Amino acid sequence: MNYPVWVVPYLGGSWVIGIIAIIHIFISHFAVGCGAFFALAEELAYRRGDERIYAFLKQHSRFFVLVTTVAGAVTGVGIWFAVSLVGPDGIASLIQCFSLAWAEEYLFFVAELATAFAYYYTWNKISRQKHLLLARLYMIFSIATLVIINGMLTFMLTPGKWLTSHNWVDGFFNPTYCPSLIIRLLIMFALAGMYALVTSSRIAEPKFRTFMVRYCAKWLLPVFVIGPVVGFWYLTQIPQATMHTIFTGIQSSGVGNFSILARALYLSLILSGTIILFNFFGPYLNPRGFTFRIALLFLVCGLAVTGTTEWMRELLRKPYIVYGYLYSNGMHTDELPAKVDASFLKKGRWATAMATPDMPPVAKGELLFRYECMSCHTVRGYRSMKTLLGPRDEDALVGFLQLLRMRDRSVNPYSGIMPPLVASDDELQCLSKYLATINQKERAQAISMSH
Numbered sequence: 001m002n003y004p005v006w007v008v009p010y011l012g013g014s015w016v017i018g019i020i021a022i023i024h025i026f027i028s029h030f031a032v033g034c035g036a037f038f039a040l041a042e043e044l045a046y047r048r049g050d051e052r053i054y055a056f057l058k059q060h061s062r063f064f065v066l067v068t069t070v071a072g073a074v075t076g077v078g079i080w081f082a083v084s085l086v087g088p089d090g091i092a093s094l095i096q097c098f099s100l101a102w103a104e105e106y107l108f109f110v111a112e113l114a115t116a117f118a119y120y121y122t123w124n125k126i127s128r129q130k131h132l133l134l135a136r137l138y139m140i141f142s143i144a145t146l147v148i149i150n151g152m153l154t155f156m157l158t159p160g161k162w163l164t165s166h167n168w169v170d171g172f173f174n175p176t177y178c179p180s181l182i183i184r185l186l187i188m189f190a191l192a193g194m195y196a197l198v199t200s201s202r203i204a205e206p207k208f209r210t211f212m213v214r215y216c217a218k219w220l221l222p223v224f225v226i227g228p229v230v231g232f233w234y235l236t237q238i239p240q241a242t243m244h245t246i247f248t249g250i251q252s253s254g255v256g257n258f259s260i261l262a263r264a265l266y267l268s269l270i271l272s273g274t275i276i277l278f279n280f281f282g283p284y285l286n287p288r289g290f291t292f293r294i295a296l297l298f299l300v301c302g303l304a305v306t307g308t309t310e311w312m313r314e315l316l317r318k319p320y321i322v323y324g325y326l327y328s329n330g331m332h333t334d335e336l337p338a339k340v341d342a343s344f345l346k347k348g349r350w351a352t353a354m355a356t357p358d359m360p361p362v363a364k365g366e367l368l369f370r371y372e373c374m375s376c377h378t379v380r381g382y383r384s385m386k387t388l389l390g391p392r393d394e395d396a397l398v399g400f401l402q403l404l405r406m407r408d409r410s411v412n413p414y415s416g417i418m419p420p421l422v423a424s425d426d427e428l429q430c431l432s433k434y435l436a437t438i439n440q441k442e443r444a445q446a447i448s449m450s451h
């Protein structure tokens with residue numbers, strides 16, 4: 001409301017964030033997991049005095065430094081750009097709430113990058129003991145970045161006591177903080193193993209390759225053994241209304257009404273299952289037959305799981321950015337006007353400036369659509385109005401929007417997925433007029449077909 005809206009045709013702004021975020025998460029989780037991998041594998045090499053493991057780690061660290069410092073840092077900055085363009089209200093809340101935590105996050109991030117470079121450039125230049133110390137430092141710094149950002153990420157779904165106390169520590173150590181931290185660590189170890197499988201599969205000497213491939217495969221074990229238990233713990237902590245949406249989705253999937261949330265959940269489970277079977281029968285039982293191509297395929301599967309799981313986490317939060325506090329369209333729950341028919345365009349700074357008194361109704365409707373709906377819908381494209389409006393005409397739309405304006409959950413069936421509409425009666429008419437122009441053609445076609 002207080003900022004201009006960035007309209008991204010077809011894709012929608014949330015997918016701009018989503019695509020960058022999924023790639024970033026895949027890389028950053030690998031970066032953290034790899035810290036532990038280097039620390040433990042180098043200790044193994046140190047204890048055994050095994051030159052081959054050292055040579056492998058040196059090779060692997062080049063790949064690692066390149067991926068994390070270039071792709072990881074670029075996508076990380078990319079998220080900031082995308083988020084501040086697409087959801088300025090959301091990111092403003094997060095920055096205001098957790099200024100201190102962000103500052104610490106950046107300290108550890110700089111320390112992490114510095115040790116990564118030091119680690120890579122000091123192979124065979126400093127004593128082995130010191131080099132091992134660098135690996136351990138990198139592990140500590142990189143896990144610290146997770147320990148901090150995990151507070152902010154989980155806050156958005158389960159702000160917990162913060163909602164009443166507004167004390168940032170309550171928001172940080174929120175109900176899903178611990179289970180999420182453990183799951184993410186386990187996933188990081190698994191990803192570190194999967195990336196290392198790629199480099200291990202290229203080792204020339206067969207006996208050592210077998211050894212390394214099997215060693216890397218073991219890094220996937222913890223997530224599959226402990227993951228389900230912690231996953232269950234996580235689910236017990238998320239908002240009841242969200243659980244309800246998942247279960248109705250699962251129950252109704254039998255009759256073909258497959259909710260998108262249930263679909264994301266199934267997909268994530270199926271892909272994880274594929275990886276565990278694949279890992280067990282592939283690199284673990286049959287390390288000799290494990291080739292570079294299979295390792296790459298494996299990595300693609302990992303990316304797909306990361307993608308669907310993060311997508312599901314985002315869906316869980318709808319219709320909020322910060323659950324129970326800030327709606328996806330930037331409206332704060334405590335800013336909802338007391339009267340149901342209060343004007344929207346008189347509220348926000350930017351929105352008010354954009355709405356000139358002599359604006360034609362359809363243009364006014366379009367403005368309302370931008371501010372209140374476009375954070376989740378596009379005109380044509382992802383979750384498009386063209387299809388979702390169906391055959392509703394202007395009159396039907398007025399009825400629909402009146403329903404959307406209701407705050408009472410028992411009256412407004414959409415209250416679990418969409419924020420309540422804020423609009424005066426006049427604004428509601430304008431929005432219906434605008435929406436009716438979107439599906440005009442479809443309606444005309446439907447009428448001519450029925451004749």
Ligand code: HEC
Binds near residue numbers: 328376390
């Ligand atoms: C927080 C995100 C969000 C916002 C903001 C939002 N919607 Fe939705 N809307 C959804 C979701 C999710 C669905 C379900 C989509 C599906 O079933 O694929 C939906 C469904 C719909 C449907 C189809 C409903 C049906 O049962 O036929 C219409 C029409 C619609 N939205 C219009 C709007 C309008 C108009 C606005 C703005 C006033 C708006 N939405 C704002 C998330 C949102």
